[in-house]
Amino acid sequence: MSVAAPETGLKFLQCNGCGKLYVPPKxxxxxxxxxxxxxxxxxGAGEVYSFTIIRMPFEEFAEEAPYAFGEIxxxxxxxxxxxxxxxxxxxxxxxxxxxxxxxxxGCINWFQLA
Ligand SMILES: [Zn+2]
Numbered sequence: 540m541s542v543a544a545p546e547t548g549l550k551f552l553q554c555n556g557c558g559k560l561y562v563p564p565k566x567x568x569x570x571x572x573x574x575x576x577x578x579x580x581x582x583g584a585g586e587v588y589s590f591t592i593i594r595m596p597f598e599e600f601a602e603e604a605p606y607a608f609g610e611i612x613x614x615x616x617x618x619x620x621x622x623x624x625x626x627x628x629x630x631x632x633x634x635x636x637x638x639x640x641x642x643x644x645g646c647i648n649w650f651q652l653a
Pocket of ligand 1: 554555557558559567569570571573647
């Protein structure tokens with residue numbers, strides 16, 4: 540894993556029993572049945588695995604539409620993380636585009652084109 544500081548990184552959970560990584564939330568390891576996890580943080584570089592353009596969002600996000608939302612396959616961790624892309628880039632997002640993690644805002648991970 541490309542390790543980042545907690546305040547700047549993309550958060551994963553790592554099973555303290557077997558070391559398997561998960562995208563939070565996770566309450567039970569599907570590999571070893573442990574329920575004990577540690578938070579680990581990645582720099583979050585990866586590529587766009589899938590995406591869609593949201594044109595009719597929930598009311599609280601109405602002023603932000605249209606915007607891109609998708610899944611990012613993070614390098615090395617072999618995990619797919621849901622996330623949003625910075626608004627000004629929604630027309631440029633493509634499957635396979637290289638992206639980097641920007642920040643976590645509430646429960647949303649933000650990415651930008653690399
Ligand atoms: Zn485990």
